[in-house]
Amino acid sequence: MKPFGESQGDNVIIDNQYASFKWAGTEVEPTPLDSARLLLVNYDLADELGMSLHDRQWLDLTSGRRLLPDMMPFAQVYAGHQFGGFSPRLGDGRALLLGEIVAPDNGRWDLHLKGAGKTPYSRFGDGRAVLRSSLREYLASEALYHLGIPTTRALCLVSSEEPVYREQVEPGAALLRAAPSHLRFGHFEYFYYSGQSERIPELLDYLIDTQWPDLSKNPQGYADLFERVVQRTAELIAYWQAVGFCHGVMNTDNMSILGLTLDYGPYGFLDAYDPGHICNHSDHTGRYAYDQQPAVGLWNLQRLAQALSGHIKLETLQQSLGQYEHLLLTHYSERMRQKLGLAQWQEDDPALFRDMFSLMAEHKVDYSCWFRRLSQLEAGEELPAGLTALLPEPAAWSGWFARYRARLAQESSTQSGRRTAMDAVNPKYVLRNHLAQRAIERAEQGDMAEADTLLQLLASPFEEQPEFDDYAEPAPSWAASLCISCSS
Structure with a gap:
């Protein structure tokens, strides 16, 4: 495969x-x-990574036609x-690690290309990705990023x-994503x-070298690393x-060692x-239901x-695992207090939340x-109209x-301070499935306007954007019939 010319992409520092x-x-x-x-480029992230490529270069790189110098x-x-x-042997069946970027701030980022074709780990798959799932990941990863x-x-x-x-014939796609x-x-x-446990310290040392250089490359450092993974996983699920x-x-x-x-x-x-x-339509037993996520973690x-x-x-190891529940509950309780506008903890708060x-x-x-x-609630007996509209039986509340x-x-x-604080942690705009589906259907027809609108809204999920208030309404009834499976 031909790399870009010497003047193209040679500003990017690649480590392998x-x-x-x-x-x-x-x-x-x-x-x-x-x-x-070419459909979408995250230019803000590209600037952060020090990747000043032209659109043609982004197209060539993400379509797998050309690589940057030194990519492996x-x-x-x-x-x-x-x-x-x-499952004893999985692996990147449709994705490739193109290289590790050293950003201008010396941060390290993997460049990972999904939909890159068959690999030795594809099993019976074709190594490809479809536009539907690729756009869903693009939208969701940016939505969560801007939610913090x-x-x-x-x-x-x-x-x-x-x-x-897949379940039917769909247009192909490829997604280039980045992560530390x-x-x-x-x-x-x-x-x-x-039976290759001797390789595990090499992986741990790699993590310490590239992500957590404050840790020691010895058994104590490995123990500290695992404790950090427990902490990050608990916080993520909270x-x-x-x-x-x-x-x-x-x-x-699908579980990141960095808690991503x-x-x-x-x-x-x-x-x-x-x-x-x-x-997940494929999760017939509900193993990964919303309320099961903490236990699965x-x-x-x-x-x-x-x-x-x-x-x-x-x-x-057991000592670190023993911290998980307390860490998750602590992080979750703090976020729930913020969502309800409560700055101080009181003993009756858990009962208030449960009810x-x-x-x-x-x-x-x-x-x-x-x-x-809920931030619109004021003193007195009357409920805000927007809140009442959500309650089929307001008297029951x-x-x-x-x-x-x-x-x-x-x-x-x-009241004004509480509302400002609550609105800063309770998003007005989230990526509901029906919104993503609408963007996907239009993208499959060659129209990216809806995806662009969603990305604009999701980049400022806590801000009032009155011209897009309909994106902040409850899902329509037809959204319940959307089938989201593992191929999504």
Whole structure:
């Protein structure tokens, strides 16, 4: 494959430290997409990475036609527990690590190309991606980023006239994404279960060198690293729960070692509140339902602990795992207090939260709209019209509102100050499935205007943008019939 010319892309500093681990995967050239068309470029992120490419270069790079100088495409091997069962050899079946960028601020970023063609880990797949899933990931990763939730980032999206076969024939696409690292729990599982545990310290040392240089490359440093993974995972899932985000496929091969939201497939934001909501049509048992995410996070960490057990003392691993529940509840409780405009903790607050969620579930109250409009509540008996519109039986809430008002009266904040604080943590705009679906359908017809509008709104999710108020309304009834599966 031809690289760009010497004057094209030579400003980008590429390191291939991970690809130098020949035992950790396979060098693979991307298979170029035919008739590719540039759809989206995240120019702000590109500037952060120091990648001053022209649109033609973005198209050539993301379609797999040309590489930047020094890039060494590499398919990573890993394993994973998928829906509870162990798969011993997975890996980058349709993606390639193109290289590791050293940004102007000396931060390190993986460039990962999804839809790059077959690799030794494709199994029976075609190694391709479709526009539907690629655009969904672009939109979702940027939505979570602007909500302040750790995530991989979307850098560039291209489409193609090349047909790809899923449940039906769909247009092909490729997505270039960036993250400080794409290492997963499953990387460590692969080397543990394949009898190559001696490789695990090399992976841990790589993480310390590239991400956490404050840690020591010895057993104590490895123990500190695992504790940090536990902390980041607990915080990530607390973020998800607070904002009403469902990942959909929390397999260990989809769990980031850095605590990033990774591998967007059948994700979804809650519409009508349902604690047992299952966003993945393929999840027949509800293993990854919204209310199961905290427990699954711990289960996955236990699988990682097992993989690391030859290099960290068992009692140390158990001690770190024992912090998980407290960390998650602490982060989640703090975010819920902020969402309800409460600056101080009181003993009765958990009961106030539980009763609120019970009523929300019983009356199917829209999750995002409820919290956003709750800031409009003022002293007195009347409820704001926008809030009342969400409640099919407002009278059933009278007791809860009385308790909530009494609780607010114990705070020192003013009404205007409370509303400003609540609106700063309760988004007005989230990526509901029907909004993403509308953008996808238009993109498949060659119209990117709806995707551009969504990206504009999602970049400022807490700001009032009155001309787009219809994007902040509860989902229409037809949205409940949307089928989001693992191929999404």
